[in-house]
Amino acid sequence: MNSTDPLKAYLKDMDSFFYGGNGWQAGLYQLVSDLNFEQAVWKPSEERNSIWKIVKHITFWKFAILSDSKGKALTDDERRAGDWRKIPDKPTEELWQNEIEELRDTHEEFKQFIKNLGTELFNTENEDADYFRENLCHDSYHAGQIGLLRVLQGISPIKY
Numbered sequence: 376m377n378s379t380d381p382l383k384a385y386l387k388d389m390d391s392f393f394y395g396g397n398g399w400q401a402g403l404y405q406l407v408s409d410l411n412f413e414q415a416v417w418k419p420s421e422e423r424n425s426i427w428k429i430v431k432h433i434t435f436w437k438f439a440i441l442s443d444s445k446g447k448a449l450t451d452d453e454r455r456a457g458d459w460r461k462i463p464d465k466p467t468e469e470l471w472q473n474e475i476e477e478l479r480d481t482h483e484e485f486k487q488f489i490k491n492l493g494t495e496l497f498n499t500e501n502e503d504a505d506y507f508r509e510n511l512c513h514d515s516y517h518a519g520q521i522g523l524l525r526v527l528q529g530i531s532p533i534k535y
Contacts, residue, residue: 381497385508386486392515393482401533403433403518404479406525409533412471416462419527426524427462427471429517430478435460437481440510441488444503485510 388397395402407415407430415427424432435457439449449457463470489496489507496504526532 382490382494385496385511386489389482389486389489389511392511392518395533395535397535399535400515400518401522401535403514403521404475404482405533405535406518406521407475407478410471410525410530412466412468414525414528414530415471415474416466417524417528419524424459424520425462426521427466427474428459429521429524430474431460431462432458433514433517434474434478434481436513437485437510440503440506441481441485443506444488 391397391402392400393402393404395405407426410426412427415430416425418425439454439457442449485507492504492507495501496507498504522532
């Protein structure tokens with residue numbers, strides 16, 4: 376791939392908005408990997424989402440997009456059930472670390488699927504490709520929410 380390859384550029388953007396290194400904000404993984412489970416379950420009020428719940432949501436939608444693209448589309452009921460899943464009733468540090476690992480592993484699987492898609496990623500008539508491209512904005516949106524939840528807890532911002 377040369378330096379003007381759009382697929383290479385997209386994959387670079389995915390990683391910089393996930394692991395860090397973009398000029399706009401901390402990467403999603405950067406924002407969660409240094410948190411403990413108490414910080415991850417904290418909510419500003421009862422009706423709001425925690426960082427942990429947002430992470431589950433992000434991971435679920437990557438999983439759903441991958442399932443669709445593999446020909447194993449989720450039903451509407453499965454999508455509703457998986458979208459904003461509850462966090463464990465008895466959260467622990469180990470469970471939180473497993474959640475972060477699942478987020479990272481799903482990101483890597485997502486990236487590999489995109490590599491295999493190749494230039495089909497940019498076919499605007501391919502609905503699956505649309506979801507793969509749009510997911511970068513979805514993750515970035517929620518990374519902003521996580522950044523705000525960190526600030527509300529008094530957690531130092533990530534240097535990016």
